[in-house]
Amino acid sequence: MIAVVDYGMGNLHSVSKAVERLGYEVVLTSSREELLTADGIILPGVGAYGDAMRALRGSGLIPTLQEVVEGGKPMLGICLGMQLLFEGSDEHGYHEGLGMLPGRAVRFEGGSYKVPHMGWNELMWQQAAHPLAGEAENGYVYFVHSYRVVAEEQSDVLATCSYGGVEVAAIVGRGSVYGMQFHPEKSGALGLRLLGRFLALTGSGRQSIQLARS
Secondary structure: OEEEEOOOOOOHHHHHHHHHHOOOOEEEEOOHHHHHHOOEEEEOOOOOHHHHHHHHHHHOOHHHHHHHHHOOOOEEEEOHHHHHOEEEEOOOOOEEOOOOEEEEEEEOOOOOOOOOEEEEEEOEEOOOOOHHHOOOOOOEEEEEEOEEEEEOOHHHEEEEEEEOOEEEEEEEEEOOEEEEOOOHHHOHHHHHHHHHHHHHHHOOOOOOOOOOOO
């Protein structure tokens, strides 16, 4: 079973439907027990960093998420959820994050490009041998964000894209903790394949369908 963390912020239903489409059992939950017994965790997020961290603290789930990671259970942060995995963000003043990965989110500086970074952008693998990379296809995925993660350790950056000449961390990972800055559930067949590779790492059953390459 895959647990999608329900803390009041995030594209919960679209993510859950994508997991179901890939043939996995999924539950939307704010239950400590369900999170601890799930095979893998997805932390979605939409909105402001500070609001999301306040919602997580209010839910009482932060110690549970930390316990999940310490136990080696795979967890994936999506969009804002990826940024929450890091130490903090400069969005509307500094806000402390979950601290599972070293680094912080900073705002795009703007200039000759528009902020937010919205739309399709090409994924470029930095660690092509990683299990999430598959055949390391550099296809297009869908982004919507005004802040980008600056990771302290380049080895945590699995894939990037370029926006306005700025390198953007698109996929990150260390140990059992993963993040996708884009929305895999809105990124067509490639997005679903990437999500499916994370789900396969959880050992939660088997995919019931094969996604065609497009």
